Amino acid sequence: MNTSIVIADDHPLMLRGLTDFLTSKGFNIVGSANDGNSAYNLIVKHKPEIAILDIRMPNRTGLEIAEACKKNKLPTKVILITFDKEEELYDKAKAFDVYGYIFKEFAIEEIETCIAHVVNGNPYFSEEIASYLNPSDGSQRPEILDTLTKSELKIAKLISENKTSQEIADELSISVRTVDKHRSNMVNKLGLDNKPTALYLWTNTNKIFL
Known part of the structure; x- marks a missing residue:
């Protein structure tokens, strides 16, 4: 259970809430940051198993950090948390090999399940994101x-x-x-x-x- 995690979010309440919640569940929070540069430096320094990142942060976005991790072949698996429902961001996340993608309003409810999947090498994307991006539109069966x-x-x-x-x-x-x-x-x-x-x-x- 002692998975090493870095958390970054520029909203102090969100950062504290997630950090306290995961610490109480026995996860090893090796660092937390409120901007993208600090978050990326923590990932490079500690090489945690998982980084939970806000998509929109000052200095570097969660997506830019995911891109840098992929480019520099860092072992850390990235989970993005967001309020955004833009397909373009979701597509970029897939391109940068992001392992988890969850909406902030469900973060506390879903984060443990998400981490459990990611630790086992299985991606986890919020049901809400999947249903938002792939509405049942009566399309043809492939x-x-x-x-x-x-x-x-x-x-x-x-x-x-x-x-x-x-x-x-x-x-x-x-x-x-x-x-x-x-x-x-x-x-x-x-x-x-x-x-x-x-x-x-x-x-x-x-x-x-x-």
Whole structure:
């Protein structure tokens, strides 16, 4: 449980609330900052497992920090918290390999679940973000779904529900290795890239067809 975390937010109440909450849950908060430069320096210095960053901060935004972490191959996994509902920001977050993306109004409720996913190498994006960006608009069922087997479709549905490989394995009474093999097959069939977030985002976008 003793996951090392850096937290950065330019709103003192949010910063304190998250820091106090996660400390009380046994997480190891190795540093907190109220601007982007300080946050990035803390990440470089401590190389925490996770950085929880506000998207909009003075000096450097959470997205700019995520971009710098990716460019400099830092091991820290970035979780962004935001009030913004702009698709462009979400797309940038995906491009910079951000592992978690949650709305501030749900941050305290969702942050533990988000961290649990991210620590296991599984991305976590707020349901609210997914439903906001992918409203059910009566669009056509993608034909490429026909290339997936029944087992793959079952697993795709569970992935879209934010379940980890371990949770899927337990639910379907199969091994984690089998789940990972199915995931890999789906990535190939769907022509997705190998980013950890790619399959989750694809299943979430097509959730209504699974």
